[in-house]
Amino acid sequence: MFDYLVVGAGFAGATIAERLASRSGKTVLICDRRPHIGGNAYDHYDDAGILVHKYGPHIFHTNSREVFTYLSRFTDWHPYQHRVQAWVDGRLVPIPINLDTINALYGTSFTSLQLADFFKSMAEPRSAIRTSEDVIVSQVGRELYEKFFRNYTRKQWGLDPSELDAAVTARVPVRTNRDDRYFTDAYQAMPRHGYTRMFERMLAHRNIKVLLNTDYREIEGSVLYDEVIFTGPIDEYFDYQFGRLPYRSLEFRFETLHTPREQPVAVINYPNDNLYTRVTEFKHLTGQEHAKTTRVYEYPQAEGDPYYPIPRAENMTLYRKYQELADATPGVHFVGRLGTYKYYNMDQVVAQALTTFAKIAGVRRAECVAS
Numbered sequence: 187m188f189d190y191l192v193v194g195a196g197f198a199g200a201t202i203a204e205r206l207a208s209r210s211g212k213t214v215l216i217c218d219r220r221p222h223i224g225g226n227a228y229d230h231y232d233d234a235g236i237l238v239h240k241y242g243p244h245i246f247h248t249n250s251r252e253v254f255t256y257l258s259r260f261t262d263w264h265p266y267q268h269r270v271q272a273w274v275d276g277r278l279v280p281i282p283i284n285l286d287t288i289n290a291l292y293g294t295s296f297t298s299l300q301l302a303d304f305f306k307s308m309a310e311p312r313s314a315i316r317t318s319e320d321v322i323v324s325q326v327g328r329e330l331y332e333k334f335f336r337n338y339t340r341k342q343w344g345l346d347p348s349e350l351d352a353a354v355t356a357r358v359p360v361r362t363n364r365d366d367r368y369f370t371d372a373y374q375a376m377p378r379h380g381y382t383r384m385f386e387r388m389l390a391h392r393n394i395k396v397l398l399n400t401d402y403r404e405i406e407g408s409v410l411y412d413e414v415i416f417t418g419p420i421d422e423y424f425d426y427q428f429g430r431l432p433y434r435s436l437e438f439r440f441e442t443l444h445t446p447r448e449q450p451v452a453v454i455n456y457p458n459d460n461l462y463t464r465v466t467e468f469k470h471l472t473g474q475e476h477a478k479t480t481r482v483y484e485y486p487q488a489e490g491d492p493y494y495p496i497p498r499a500e501n502m503t504l505y506r507k508y509q510e511l512a513d514a515t516p517g518v519h520f521v522g523r524l525g526t527y528k529y530y531n532m533d534q535v536v537a538q539a540l541t542t543f544a545k546i547a548g549v550r551r552a553e554c555v556a557s
């Protein structure tokens with residue numbers, strides 16, 4: 187008999203399981219249908235001995251001191267500032283677009299002030315910013331939008347940016363300085379020994395039992411528990427009774443090269459006709475020293491594992507129907523990217539899981555990470 191069944195051993199499930207066990211002394215069974223813990227953040231050493239992320243590159247960054255401090259209990263960190271370049275007009279240039287990007291592409295030698303004027307001269311004013319296209323075109327105009335964003339977004343989401351919520355491209359800033367970091371968050375680092383090791387430490391509590399290769403439906407009738415934390419797809423939990431929530435998927439193709447380093451930065455974006463969107467060389471992220479190197483190519487797919495909730499108004503309307511059902515289902519708490527159909531980063535999922543734990547445990551949010 188367990189106090190809680192936690193479905194899914196990713197960031198959402200592991201955070202709640204750890205808190206319920208350590209902070210509240212509850213007994214927890216955590217199951218995952220995959221053969222490993224860590225959810226989409228799972229990493230492992232490949233055949234060449236290089237630490238890779240099975241489900242694509244995961245870069246940790248957050249402005250939340252609380253989330254960073256909480257996770258620091260389970261890992262040391264390898265300092266890492268993420269950098270990305272895009273293959274545009276036959277050359278590699280920094281993305282987010284910055285001063286160096288424009289000067290390289292147009293052969294100019296603008297200063298920051300001149301670049302601000304250049305963007306203004308290119309921008310198309312929009313009365314309201316509703317879609318991803320509006321976000322970019324209103325800042326830098328159609329030409330740069332076509333070069334950097336349109337094809338990339340169409341490949342990634344299978345939709346034109348004009349059909350996607352503003353939130354999608356609003357994640358990528360446009361800069362007039364030379365800052366070529368992808369993120370500007372206060373905390374940016376990678377777990378020193380990898381995500382999986384961190385998850386192992388989160389779940390290494392005597393009150394937590396981990397069951398892998400197990401869909402919760404296989405055990406729901408045979409294991410006793412009081413309440414459920416569900417971090418899988420919410421529409422699947424309710425047997426798709428209002429229809430399927432759309433997700434975008436990816437196929438990953440890994441390659442190992444007999445060279446210590448292949449790319450100038452961790453990620454190269456391909457906003458053009460190639461079928462893949464980006465190529466990541468893991469050693470940049472992890473700092474691993476090795477004579478060989480492994481890269482992963484990402485090919486967006488309509489079918490497959492549900493990786494990305496698709497941010498569109500009509501999808502949110504459908505999600506809200508499931509959310510109402512979830513609110514009316516006692517004893518089951520929905521958390522995480524799939525459980526709440528939110529395009530959340532890892533730190534946001536941890537913060538959401540901590541909030542849910544605080545509610546369940548009846549403690550103040552600020553107190554929920556006290557051990």
Ligand SMILES: Cc1cc2nc3c(=O)[nH]c(=O)nc-3n(C[C@H](O)[C@H](O)[C@H](O)COP(=O)(O)OP(=O)(O)OC[C@H]3O[C@@H](n4cnc5c(N)ncnc54)[C@H](O)[C@@H]3O)c2cc1C
Pocket residue numbers: 193194195196197198199217218219220224225226227241242243244245246247400401402403417418419436493494521522523524525530531532533535
């Ligand atoms: C390609 C890619 C790159 C990303 N890069 C970043 C990044 O750089 N930085 C960042 O902050 N975030 C990134 N993210 C987002 C990050 O992966 C998520 O925020 C985070 O992993 C979500 O954690 P979660 O626990 O909500 O979900 P998940 O990690 O998806 O975990 C849910 C788990 O539930 C299990 N499950 C589902 N249904 C069942 C069931 N019926 N029975 C048993 N188990 C079940 C699944 O197998 C899965 O392991 C990226 C996501 C993707 C797809």
